[in-house]
Amino acid sequence: MPSALPPRVVTTDQFPAYRDDETPSATPSGDLWDLSNNEISLPPLPQVLSILRSESGRAHLYPDPRAQCLVDALSEHFPVDRGSILVGPGSAGVLQQLLLTLCGPGDEVIYAKPCFDAYPLLVATSAARGVPVPLTATGEHDLHAMRARVGTDTRVIILCSPHNPTGTSLTPSDLRDFLVGLPPGVITILDQAYAEFDEGADPRDLGLFHAHGDVVVLRTFSKAHGLAGLRVGYAVAPPALVARARKTAIPFSVTRGAERAAIASLREQDTLRQRMAYVRGQRASLFRHLSDAGLAPLPSRGNFLWIPLGAGSERFAEESARVGVKVRAYPGQGVRVTVGSEEAHRLLISAARDFSRAAT
Ligand SMILES: Cc1ncc(COP(=O)(O)O)c(C=O)c1O
Structure with a gap:
């Protein structure tokens, strides 16, 4: 007799795996x-290449599970308390940890549409429901419409600035106005994967994080720092959330090469x-x-x-x-x-x- 299965709480059935639906990229001209x-x-920077060469001889050893040297380097860089920093395998990995920590069945996560393709997938793996809100005709977040979708089930709002794929950015005053009056406990994750390319913003500025208790800033070494293949990203988040999110990490997910390369890149301002x-x-x-x-x-x-x-x-x-x-x-x-x-x-x-x- 078949045993009764528990109800599915993770609703990924209707999604492909990340970019699984793309056709291979062969072109008639061959060179792609x-x-x-x-x-x-x-x-990659010469320092990064030499780190990777020296780390290859230590590939039989596990890295530091907390990537503490990188946490320390980031803490000095901003500066911000060590306890506010969560590092992980790319900012996508960090975002997954945050969503797994914050969300469960019945919860809602609001984000813009179109957006970074991984958002709907990561939201689904957390068992929450995605609430995509179309961008405006000029490719910007429709902050009014997003605010209007906030309800009792809303746990997280993801804002992306500069936004993938449109390249628009949110000004500090847009963000401040948006955050004022959000229900307490609704976490706004500000994905700034492309922050360094934005000439209008200082990537070291964490003013918004310091001013609001429910803001998380998400960053990566994949883009401006050019370390996409090494997989290392981080969040600056309230310490209580960081402590909980660490428990969702896959052990040893930031390799020593990635950690050392990230530290070296951070020094090369x-x-x-x-x-x-x-x-x-x-x-x-x-x-x-x-x-x-x-x-x-x-x-x-x-x-x-x-x-x-x-x-x-x-x-x-x-x-x-x-x-x-x-x-x-x-x-x-x-x-x-x-x-x-x-x-x-x-x-x-x-x-x-x-x-x-x-x-x-
Ligand atoms: C907006 C945005 N956030 C996060 C990521 C994930 O970057 P990574 O996991 O490489 O840090 C990307 C990657 O393209 C992105 O476009």
Whole structure:
């Protein structure tokens, strides 16, 4: 006789695994420039390469389960109490820990739509219900609509600034106004994966975190620091939440190489600033060229551009693939292209011209 199964509390059945539905990226031209992942196009810093070489000889040893040296380095960097820092395997890993800690069946998590693809999946694995709220026509968070969706079941609101995929950012006053009057206990997670690319903001500024008890700031070493392949991210959060969220961690999930590389990158603030200036320059140039080619990208604060092409989005992605550039299409909405190398831009701009010509 079949035993009675407990009701399913994790509602992932209707979701694919993360980006599982993408087709492989072969292109007729063979060479593929991948502008679909928002990675930085610059190589790892020499210090990072030498750390990775020296760590390879210690691969038989477990890392520090608390990654305490990185916690200490971040605590000095901001500065903020050690107890407010939660590190994990990428900011996606940290976000998962936070959601597992904060949410359960019946709870709701509000976020913008479209958003970073992992939000709905991570919310579903926490057994909470996602409440996606469409962006405005100009690609911004609709903060009024998001506030209107806050109810008794709301546990978490995720805001992303600069926003993936549109590149818009929230001003400190937008954020302050939004937070005022939120019910106590509703946690706002401010995902700032792209903070360093935003010329209008100081990435060291944690003013909002200090001013509001229910704010978590989520950051990563994957983007500006160029360590996407090493998987290391962190949150600055109220200490009681950090203490609980640590218990949801997969043991040893931040490797020693990742920890040491992150610390080394954090020390290289001058190099980081130079790299950000370079990426912003490339972003401005790509924006200009795509606009001249007849597309209308949105101004962006991230290391990517959003082109709201609506029904033409998949066609543009195909046109780009044809010339050897992979971009990220959001069917029926737009295309997100990462700011990359000059060669990749040159090809992408030629695809944009062909696309515009075909459309006229
Ligand atoms: C908005 C946003 N948040 C978080 C992440 C996750 O980054 P990671 O897990 O590499 O730190 C990404 C990755 O693309 C992202 O776009």
